Amino acid sequence: MKKKLNFSQTLLIGSLLFGLYFGAGNLIFPIEIGQNSGSNLYLVTLGFIISGVGIPLLGVVASAISKSDSLFEMGQTAGNKFAYVFTSALYLTIGPFFAIPRTSTVAFEVGIASSVAKEKIRMYLLIFSLIFFTIVLIFSLKPGKVMDNIGKILTPAFLVLLSILVIFAIVKPMGELGTNKPIDTYQDNPLLKGILDGYNTMDALASLAFAIIIISSIRKLGVNNPNRIAIETLKSGVICLIAMSLVYVSLSFMASSSVGIMDLGNNGGRILSKISKHYLGDLGKYLLAAMVIIACIKTAIGLIISCSEMFVEMYPNSLSYKTYAILFTVVSFLIANLGLANIISLSIPVLMYLYPLAIVLIVLSLMTPIIGKNKKIFKTTILFTAVFSIFDFLKALPKPISGSNIVINILSFIYGILPGFSIGFGWLVPAIIGFIVGIILLRLNRENIRSNNM
Missing domain, CATH: 1.20.1730.10 (Sodium/glucose cotransporter)
Structure with missing residues (x-):
């Protein structure tokens, strides 16, 4: 070898x-x-x-x-x-x-x-x-x-x-x-x-x-x-x-x-x-x-x-x-x-949704020597990221959709509560929270196992 x-x-x-x-x-x-x-x-x-x-x-x-x-x-x-x-x-x-x-x-x-x-x-x-x-x-x-x-x-x-x-x-x-x-x-x-x-x-x-x-x-x-x-x-x-x-x-x-x-x-x-x-x-x-x-x-x-x-x-x-x-x-x-302009305009919303998930998966995978391939941590971190990346997806949609009243009202509310959303990083804080939640759930599960074995 x-x-x-x-x-x-x-x-x-x-x-x-x-x-x-x-x-x-x-x-x-x-x-x-x-x-x-x-x-x-x-x-x-x-x-x-x-x-x-x-x-x-x-x-x-x-x-x-x-x-x-x-x-x-x-x-x-x-x-x-x-x-x-x-x-x-x-x-x-x-x-x-x-x-x-x-x-x-x-x-x-x-x-x-x-x-x-x-x-x-x-x-x-x-x-x-x-x-x-x-x-x-x-x-x-x-x-x-x-x-x-x-x-x-x-x-x-x-x-x-x-x-x-x-x-x-x-x-x-x-x-x-x-x-x-x-x-x-x-x-x-x-x-x-x-x-x-x-x-x-x-x-x-x-x-x-x-x-x-x-x-x-x-x-x-x-x-x-x-x-x-x-x-x-x-x-x-x-x-x-x-x-x-x-x-x-x-x-x-x-x-x-x-x-x-x-x-x-x-x-x-x-x-x-x-x-x-x-x-x-x-x-x-x-x-x-x-x-x-x-x-x-x-x-x-x-x-x-x-x-x-x-x-x-x-x-x-x-x-x-x-x-x-x-x-x-x-x-x-x-x-x-279909032409380059149509391809690019349709791809941007998809990228704004998939990129945060890809980044989070990369970071978690880099951390596997420390956290292992722990399903709870991976699942909660990715779940929080996936939910809040939806708003970046909505913001990047073509104007006829992103400019509709219902989307404008949703995004106006998100702008006020989600740090970093205005600069394209609204998913970052939720991802960190999801990671912390995963660690807490992991520790609680371990404590329950220990209690049951005593």
Whole structure:
């Protein structure tokens, strides 16, 4: 039995983890905060890294530390019903309903749409997404080669393309950093705003899904001891953390320096396109298209593999891996053709509900060496979080619903009694209370057992 990975293997797993996480959304959102955060650039970027890098890393490590091979196994500590419902909801969210379709539509809008007449957009999106998902499916049907396909080929290719643009920005900056006034939403609580912006990457949710790929990849390299797997996961995660943080900082700073020579943009893809054209002319358009398409393809492959393997594990007597992979690819293709704006608007309320549950599950799993896999603590903490996250879900719904009288009255009451609700963290205090309640119930149960044994 192999005891640990060597450096090149650790680097390979780190590259695989980076490749799975880093999609087009990870390119676009740092660009947006770079321009919009103005003089609050540093705090917003730090917040974005905390939730966009730190929490996803903890998610993978939590799975290894809790000796859970998958999100489903991790969630079973809170009960089988929760495990089935939460795992299914999370995988469908980061899979065929939202994240996978977004990879195709973002790749199209950033890399292709600017060269297409408006009246032909839908037709070209259909053609592009068909080719895109055909490539994704071909790779996804060979999950055993995911390390080679993503870790050795796609991730290095993406980093080379991105480095070209970043080097230009470093050698010849467009202007000073953080000189503009932050837009309204970035003026107050910039650190917390950055953390909430990190939700948009969906990486904390994806970390719970990708854990199954990372852990199985480490095992394939000969490491089988659960404690050693946790250590190797952490080592590879640190490499991924450093790489992603450097990319996020580079992108946000590059966008911030562009404010002096171009108008503020409302879309990270358009901003990035302008920056590419500024440095490289028409060549920049092709460089950007290649960069975004590669980033999206590798993320979509990882998501299709993760979703298919998880549903096979949860429902072993239903469909085969190949059937799930084809089904999720087809559904993703159909939803992608609804357009990027519709996908994003529908995903935000779901993210505001699922993210707190994911964060709490990660924290509890990290604490298993101290609290163990105690069902009472897991159940009460998650129950309190689930109930109070409903209000964040309501607040994020489209205006026709969130602006209705009944929802306004409910939210007005919650604003007055729930600390942190106005800044998107109304679930935090209830989660802490649920944790305390779980500990109290555990101790009372132990005292009752002792009394009965006396």
